[in-house]
Amino acid sequence: xxxxxxxxxxxxxxxxxxxxxxxxxxxxxxxxxxxxxxxxxxxxxxxxxxxxxxxxxxxxxxxxxxxxxxxxxxxxxxxxxxxxxxxxxxxxxxxxxxxxxxxxxxxxxxxxxxxxxxxxxxxxxxxxxxxxxxxxxxxxxxxxxxxxxxxxxxxxxxxxxxxxxxxxxxxxxxxxxxxxxxxxxxxxxxx
Numbered sequence: 001x002x003x004x005x006x007x008x009x010x011x012x013x014x015x016x017x018x019x020x021x022x023x024x025x026x027x028x029x030x031x032x033x034x035x036x037x038x039x040x041x042x043x044x045x046x047x048x049x050x051x052x053x054x055x056x057x058x059x060x061x062x063x064x065x066x067x068x069x070x071x072x073x074x075x076x077x078x079x080x081x082x083x084x085x086x087x088x089x090x091x092x093x094x095x096x097x098x099x100x101x102x103x104x105x106x107x108x109x110x111x112x113x114x115x116x117x118x119x120x121x122x123x124x125x126x127x128x129x130x131x132x133x134x135x136x137x138x139x140x141x142x143x144x145x146x147x148x149x150x151x152x153x154x155x156x157x158x159x160x161x162x163x164x165x166x167x168x169x170x171x172x173x174x175x176x177x178x179x180x181x182x183x184x185x186x187x188x189x190x191x
Contacts, residue, residue: 040099040100041100041101041125041128042096042101043069043072043073043074043094043096043101044069045101045128045130045133046069046074046094046101046133047068047069048150048153049066049074049076049148049156050066050067050068051065051066051178051179051181052064052065052178052179052181052187053065053066053156053176053177053178053179054176054177054179054187055158055174055175055176055177056174056175057080057172057174059082059083060080060081060082060087061080061081061082062078062079062080062174062176063078063079063080063081063187064076064077064078064176065077069094069096072095072096073093073094073095073096074093074094075091075092075093076091076092076093076094077089077090077091077092078090078091078092078105086110087110088107088108088109088115089107089108089109089110089112090105090106090107090108091105091106091108092104092105092106093105100124100125101124101125102122102123102124102125103122103123103124103125103135103146104120104121104122104123105120105121106120106121116141118141121137121141121142122137122139123135123136123137123143123145123146124136124138130150131149131150132147132148132149132150133147133148133149134146134147135147142160142162142163142164143160143161143162143172144161144162144163145159145160145161146158146159146160146161147159147161151175153178154177154178155175155176155177155178156175156176157173157174157175157176158173158174158175158176159171159172159173160172160173
């Protein structure tokens with residue numbers, strides 16, 4: 001259960017090593033030969049994530065809060081709750097690199113004890129078309145892929161693809177909806 005919950009949080013952002021925007025239906029090789037190759041992705045391509053998001057995963061509520069990018073970093077938090085009990089907290093960031101974007105995250109208990117004994121998990125932006133952002137984990141750890149798909153201004157889908165040692169890919173998908181914020185800074189969601 002813990003591994004699945006940890007992987008769920010990685011779905012959050014869901015962002016792989018080409019460092020260039022891939023146009024739908026075109027391979028990276030096609031882009032290289034094109035005289036109008038797209039520019040590398042920047043944190044500005046993720047500005048739509050700023051704000052408070054909520055998604056349901058069965059009986060659990062998943063929340064993400066993203067801050068605007070500043071100094072080459074976009075910072076986010078994640079909380080997974082079930083029956084008024086916090087199951088997991090996650091800290092994640094999108095980090096601007098010279099030729100790519102890295103998605104980094106780390107899981108914690110509600111007492112802020114780290115779950116992983118290793119360093120943060122790092123995924124690299126492999127491709128994006130402005131609506132779909134694909135991140136890949138080329139090292140050890142999970143998830144192997146994280147994909148964010150912007151469905152509209154106030155909705156995105158997060159998908160984490162986990163390849164356990166026992167084989168057979170597991171997929172965790174959560175659809176997030178933007179929360180309206182009250183003047184007191186709290187979400188208006190009834191949950």
